[in-house]
Amino acid sequence: MAVTPGKQSGRKKKRDPEGRMRLVEHLVEFRNRLFKSAIGIVIGMVAGYFLTDPVLDLIRQPIEILEATREGRVSINFSNVTTGFDLRMQIALTLGIVISSPVWLYQTWMFLMPGLKKGERRYIVGFLGSAIPLFLGGVVLGFMLMPRMVQVMAMFVPEQDTVFYDAKTYYTFVLTLCLAVGVAFVVPVILVMLNFAGVLSGKAILSGWRWAILISALFGAISTPAADVLSMVLLMLPMIALYFIATGIALLHDKRQAKRDAKLRENLLPSTELSEEN
Numbered sequence: 580m581a582v583t584p585g586k587q588s589g590r591k592k593k594r595d596p597e598g599r600m601r602l603v604e605h606l607v608e609f610r611n612r613l614f615k616s617a618i619g620i621v622i623g624m625v626a627g628y629f630l631t632d633p634v635l636d637l638i639r640q641p642i643e644i645l646e647a648t649r650e651g652r653v654s655i656n657f658s659n660v661t662t663g664f665d666l667r668m669q670i671a672l673t674l675g676i677v678i679s680s681p682v683w684l685y686q687t688w689m690f691l692m693p694g695l696k697k698g699e700r701r702y703i704v705g706f707l708g709s710a711i712p713l714f715l716g717g718v719v720l721g722f723m724l725m726p727r728m729v730q731v732m733a734m735f736v737p738e739q740d741t742v743f744y745d746a747k748t749y750y751t752f753v754l755t756l757c758l759a760v761g762v763a764f765v766v767p768v769i770l771v772m773l774n775f776a777g778v779l780s781g782k783a784i785l786s787g788w789r790w791a792i793l794i795s796a797l798f799g800a801i802s803t804p805a806a807d808v809l810s811m812v813l814l815m816l817p818m819i820a821l822y823f824i825a826t827g828i829a830l831l832h833d834k835r836q837a838k839r840d841a842k843l844r845e846n847l848l849p850s851t852e853l854s855e856e857n
Contacts, residue, residue, distance in 0.1 A: 655749060731807040
């Protein structure tokens with residue numbers, strides 16, 4: 580019986596059984612995940628706006644400490660009329676990204692792994708359960724390193740001279756540092772989850788250890804002032820440690836998976852031989 584165009588157009592397109600998607604479908608999926616992440620960030624931004632005052636006080640503390648220990652004056656300078664408003668919106672956006680981290684991390688994972696089977700959905704719980712604490716831990720580490728960076732850079736200014744920090748530049752440096760370290764701490768979790776999903780092997784992850792160390796060193800050097808070598812090392816070492824922990828977990832998972840596959844083949848072999856004899 581012929582199918583009318585109306586009925587044909589009403590049918591849903593069958594998804595690939597292996598979860599593969601065409602390029603157009605990938606672009607649509609990216610748009611949808613990005614839109615959902617943006618909604619989460621906006622909602623978090625609204626909530627974060629009411630926290631801008633305590634965040635401003637926290638970020639201002641290193642400047643207050645410098646002013647108390649130096650002969651010259653140290654202060655934050657709001658050079659433009661709109662700087663105060665722009666700065667609060669920037670802090671609110673940063674807080675929105677932090678608050679909505681469960682939302683956009685979930686959307687990121689679902690975009691990377693759109694073809695998860697029902698039994699593999701548990702990986703989502705493992706990813707979020709490890710990625711969210713590591714992201715927040717990276718944000719906290721970046722914030723803890725920030726006062727030392729400010730102090731080291733102020734050492735190059737003569738004691739009797741006045742130091743004026745541009746408000747937007749100073750706060751942008753702090754907020755960018757915290758977010759960058761947070762995102763960097765999530766990368767090893769993504770490697771582990773890709774290994775569990777069968778996309779990357781543990782040996783493939785281990786083979787890139789030189790690149791991992793180089794990238795960690797470059798990230799630490801770019802994120803910290805050139806004169807503050809200690810902060811660079813303190814930022815680089817946790818990243819390298821997380822990478823090798825992720826590699827160890829991936830190798831252990833591959834070893835267990837190989838044993839399970841070998842046992843499955845042993846169980847299937849007798850039944851196959853028996854069917855051939857019959």
